[in-house]
Amino acid sequence: MTALLAVDGLNVWFGRSRSHVLKSVTFAVQPGERVGLIGESGSGKSVTALALLGLLAENATTAGTVTYGGRNLLALPERELARLRGQELTMVFQEPMTALDPTMRVGRQVAEVIKLHDDASGKETRARVVERLGQVGLPDPAGLAEAFPHELSGGQRQRVILAMALMNRPRLVICDEPTTALDVTVQAQVLALLDHELTAAGAATLFISHDLAVVAQVCQRVMVMLDGEIVEQGPVGDVLSHPAHPYTQGLIATARLDRAVPGSHLPTVDDFYARASRPAAKVPAAVEMRGVAR
Amino acid sequence: MFEVDHVTRTFGRRKSETAVQALDDVTLDIKSGDRLGIVGESGSGKTTLVRLLAGLDSPTAGEVRFQGARLDRRDPHTLARLRASVQMVFQDPRSSLDPRMKVGQIVTEPLRSRRLRQTGAIPTDPKTRLAEVLDQVGLPAAAAALYPHEFSGGQRQRIAIARALAPNPDILLADEPVSALDVSVRAQVLNLITDLVTTMHLTLVLVSHDLAVIRHLCDQVVVLQHGRIVEQGSADAVYSHPQAAYTKSLLAAVPRLPD
Structure with missing residues (x-):
């Protein structure tokens, strides 16, 4: 079986100082496979996502290959890449308020996705928008299409984003912390919807999160990222039961809050993996910019 | 209280x-010494x-x-008394800390308030107090000269906690103090709050949508739904044997690692 997406030796540097944020990242995603990418803030997860879709800031330098459909995405001209984005490769961002245009009614934003790739009449498009909003479990889809993003709750906004991202039956959906800004109950609903939509579209996903428990729920395989490197990858069950890297062991220990004795001293990642010298909390600008619609 | x-x-x-x-x-x-958790989803009134x-x-x-x-x-006098003994930690330290102020100014700001100083209940020497609270939250003294953006999320929440501790409060109100943090950083901040509450004999009111966090830090819990209390009791009992259907759905929604 050929991989849907093969990333080989992906390196990213930022700025004139060429700070090295991704170091020889290599992995593959099979068709329909759900792969989790886990790591803490600043580890390079979002940079990976942006690099795959050619969305990195202009001060970024990349090396390596990202093979999709026999072509190297990194070498593709922007026009061809733009054609893939929103059609075959889509992305779901963390903060749905910034991913949606605040000045545009929800229905029109969904319609844009349809019109990008389809010559449908206005009436036809409208009917499809309302149908689509209903499919993702939004109440009163016709009324909602006329609403502005700020009139929706966080969970509803993320449903709209999912509706758009999975509209054109993509092959790969990159989800960057899609439920981190949400409450646990809403998170559970959105994850269930994501599962349903991915299955319906037969799409693969690269699911980025800092929460191992969420990744374990969604994905079959997981990759652990630390300071721009993938330090461990494998089937979720194997990694959880036999974590090889001490950092992964630390992540698993911190995620077991439900097992801790109330009030006891919780294990931290540092108990398992001490970094020689943590780089000061300087996060490259491109990471801070995540969620910005482009 | x-x-x-x-x-x-x-x-x-x-x-x-x-x-x-x-x-x-x-x-x-x-009551004094209580550790109360308030749980509910967005819009529940917590x-x-x-x-x-x-x-x-x-x-x-x-x-x-x-x-x-x-x-x-x-009534400014009751409010001053309240602010001298009740301090708050907010969810997102990126928005709760003034980006134009240095950490030292942020932490000592409550100590410079004329109203608070009039109560006579707060530490009078900002410099000494600054050094004390930075040490208590595990930040180096040099942090005082830096700006909030130079710190990671977990460190920024430590700064917010240091500021809350500066007036030497009796009560700490924490509104989702760990939900904007990475899971890996969450444990560190939870440990810090546990230690501070124990050593400083603080009364804690903690708001969270995550019952696991509440169970860890609190002994009492109140479950809010649509602005009403639907369940209350000891944190362990509510966590282990929830009675209200709403509490059960909250618990079921928390993602857990499979065994």
């Missing part, structure tokens, strides 16, 4: 269709309740009493 007496808070014009009842007839007692306790908002009906005195936002 606190008596919340049949408090209702309505937003929007009263009796209009768009009015929202954020809190609906809530009655609650908080933040409104904490804002009332912090004197940042007034109830539409009913009253909130602090050490026996009715909280009135027009």
